[in-house]
Amino acid sequence: MNTTDHPEVVLPPTVLPTRHGDLALPCFLPDATRATVRAIDSTDLRTVGIDGIVVNTFHLMRTPGTRLVKLAGGIHRFMGWDGPVVSDSGGFQVYSLIRQNPAAGVIRPHEVIFKEPTTGEKVVLSPDRCIQAQLQLGSDVLFCLDDCTDAGDLDTEQVLSVERTIRWASRCKQTFDKLVIPRAARRSAPLPDKEKETPVRPLLFAVVQGGGSATLRAECARALAQIGFDGFGYGGWPLTPEGALRTDMLSAVAEALPPGTPLHALGIGRPDHVVRAHALGYTIFDCTLPTRDARHGRLYRYRPGFPATRPRPDDDFFDTHYILDQKHANDFGPIDEGCDCPTCSRYSRAYLRHLFKVEDASAWRLATLHNLRFYARLLNALRIPHAA
């Protein structure tokens, strides 16, 4: 779309240039939490049209250790994956584990210490350590360590969380600049360009907190923008207790940030939530949902007309099937007639159901390939502008 006639309109970016290629936006990045998208490999990811993945720094610090990944030549070589890799800081996961079991660790003003339940070994997550670990991984987009709260926490807790998130982000930026920028400068290479050039350094994103307060969310976003980052993530729990997307909070954050900034809706991944958040300006999504659902035999299917028609926020554009239901036992058609994934191209529902029944490992793989292809097709559809 040409915006020159409307200079006040700044559209969300359509591409995020990284050291391992351009990510076309919007994009869905499956969670390869422990350096694997469970049940499939890097070749499979490419086959179904996945362009990038998200790994988890905290979990990789635990196993196999970020030093080992560095020894292997970095996360790309370790996994045999040549596309963009985003590393989540792991703040959300470590906080969840400590909240579930306070004996599992301690949260201090400058760091989080997690104790391995079986060995007692400590994993220290501080702003410095978090950036160092992500640089050892060699990821293309790094995330600052943030202070996650629970949706039900008191306002006073949310204020403290925002203060700590800003302080930690500032520290992460200092560490990142110290370790990364001089290296790029020494090579006399240009820093990443907002235009098309391939960046020579990784990108650094910060996470916006603020719980259920639009004011706090906006304050946090503005303070982080002041420090200066390549992009921002929406942090914390994104759903209401009833399971609806917190569009009010998502809007507050998007509106407080400079127009055209890459926005990552962290952990947001239900297909209708992706469409809704995209309409608010978010362009990067990740979630364990499609791959976890696949392993439980829950498969996604488009309703007639989609995704050839680009789904809008209120469209009822998909449904799900539980492959173990009896009705699929003698159904010899594919999961989705319109799907071009390797599973639908070759196998019937009856056969996939049989593989689940006999608990063959290929059942997880075939179901995962289909669900990820469903997402790749959805994001392709969202890249096409609506007809006027």
Ligand SMILES: [Zn+2]
């Ligand atoms: Zn399929």
